[in-house]
Amino acid sequence: MRHNRGNILILFILLCLGLFFQNQRSEGFLKMFKNTNFSVEAKAVRSLPDAAKSWPDEQFLLVYDGKNGDSLRLAFNIEKTLQQIKKDVKIIPVEAIAQEKLNYTGIILAFSDLDKLKNFEPLHRYVADGGNVYFMITPNGNMFTEIQRELGIKSSGDMVTTPGIKVLSNILIKGKGFVSEKSSIENSSYPVELDEQSRLHLTSYEGVPLLWERNNGKGSYVVYNGTSLQVKDSRGVITGMLGIGLKTFAYPVIGIKLMYLDDFPAPVPEGTSDAIYPDYHLTTPEFYRQIWWPDMLKLAARYNVKYTGVVIETYGNKVDPPFAPEANNGANRNHLILYGRELLKSGGELGVHGYNHQPLVPPGFVRHTDYQPWTSVDAMTQSIGELKRYIGDVYPDYKLRVYVPPSNILSPEGRKTLVQALPDLHVISSVYVGHYETDNSYAQEYDKGPDGVLNMPRISSNYFRDKDDDWSIINGISFLGVFCHFVHPDNIFYPENKGRHWEEFYKGLESLFKDIAEKYNWLRACTASQGAEYFEDFLRMNYRLKLDDNQLQIACGGFRGDSYFVLRTPRKIIKATGCDAQSIDENVYLLKIHSSQVSLLFGSEVRE
CATH class of the missing domain: 3.40.50.880 (Class I glutamine amidotransferase (GATase) domain)
Structure with a gap:
């Protein structure tokens, strides 16, 4: 009798384990998945000291x-x-x-x-x-x-x-x-x-x-x-x-490190490709699952990077309603479940790229013949609605705060549609440097639009190191304290990359991540939404400076957490009050300000 009870208990345990693992692969697990994309409860906003106003x-x-x-x-x-x-x-x-x-x-x-x-x-x-x-x-x-x-x-x-x-x-x-x-x-x-x-x-x-x-x-x-x-x-x-x-020169910076994965999660083509099959003997879906994504997660963990992935539902070019999921036996949805869950688990974020890869523009806006203009503003709205349904069906409580325009192209009508269709939208990230006249790029400043949505453009891109991109990166960090980069999962399949191997892509991106981690370790690794919180503080913050013979005073207001400043001075800091001073280059300091009143005392020594 005891033996039978033991068998029943073992069967019960196995049944529970089976249900648990089945649930882990099912929507039941996704219902339990904690929404990681929420706003942290804001701290009190500090006020500029009255004495500093004079x-x-x-x-x-x-x-x-x-x-x-x-x-x-x-x-x-x-x-x-x-x-x-x-x-x-x-x-x-x-x-x-x-x-x-x-x-x-x-x-x-x-x-x-x-x-x-x-x-x-x-x-x-x-x-x-x-x-x-x-x-x-x-x-x-x-x-x-x-x-x-x-x-x-x-x-x-x-x-x-x-x-x-x-x-x-x-x-x-x-x-x-x-x-x-x-x-x-x-x-x-x-x-x-x-x-x-x-x-x-x-x-x-x-x-x-x-x-x-x-x-x-x-x-x-x-x-x-x-x-x-x-x-x-x-x-x-x-x-x-x-x-x-x-x-002696001090100025505020945002102090963030952002990394976007455009078209991810997105549909993965079936079959094989000459770009990867000779090296790995894997189909394209197998390559993404066994090589590309594990390598990307490894780089993120090693170099303290958080990915913001922006979702595509289909690569079709349909621009008039109705919009419906692709009939491919749920493969796209399974990719959203699998990759989206692991992206969130790694500390990343899901954002919006589009129902498809057609930029939100009316007829006559773009010069590219590869793109289909949308037939109406209502069609744009319905396409965003379908993408919301697609993501919300898998992640029902997830707040979609970030949008990246396909091919970095966006019209005024498209932006207005986004703000109306995505009530939680907080960030639009296109490109920092671009030329509408030649490539229709939607170039942005780091600022807040009249619609209340933050403009946080990407400054650089690609897996391979490029001197022009490096120049933009160094200038962006020295000016605003921002590293903002993006890549596509399918870059290896582009015609211009024919003959290159994934190992080259991996080493190129690792070289960049390693350089940023070693030279600019003071940048805060963020998802786009997390970076937006710091950026809001930067925009709201106001300050005054007072420099005497051996003392620099900084008075700040309008910020909540730590405010970052860069200080250039040839003089040695002997005492810092209200902030932490970190040397980040010769005669250059990062000031992590955590008080509305900051004092820096300098020694008589001048450092050349």
């Missing part, structure tokens, strides 16, 4: 030539740079500078013809008394010839085209030693010889001086002998130029 303003004067297109574009880029690091700036045309009292933190000249100044003597006195003047584009004119010695120039030749850039200092954080491709970042420059008192920061590929500083009296001149600061991915250089001029 501190002197930190203000720059930006001078432009309203009759020159290059000057207007350059001034716009500099203005955006200063605004995003929350520096006050007054913008005037060059004709108005004679009426200005030159009592600014720095004076920025965003035009080339110095003869339009009429008189350089006020700027000379301003620098001699401790001010800083920044030449942001190759200067010219008779006045330039007259002041060359003052700027540190011993001799100068005729203007030439100077391709490429070499970074000789840490004007870009951890950028010292960077060398671009010779064919990229082209400038128009004078081949100059500098005196011994000038400190050189950038040269062209062939060694022509591009950026240097030259002390004069109590102040300094910072000279950019080039024409490439008009573009967005030069903002790290612009920020660094302000830092080398001011000697």
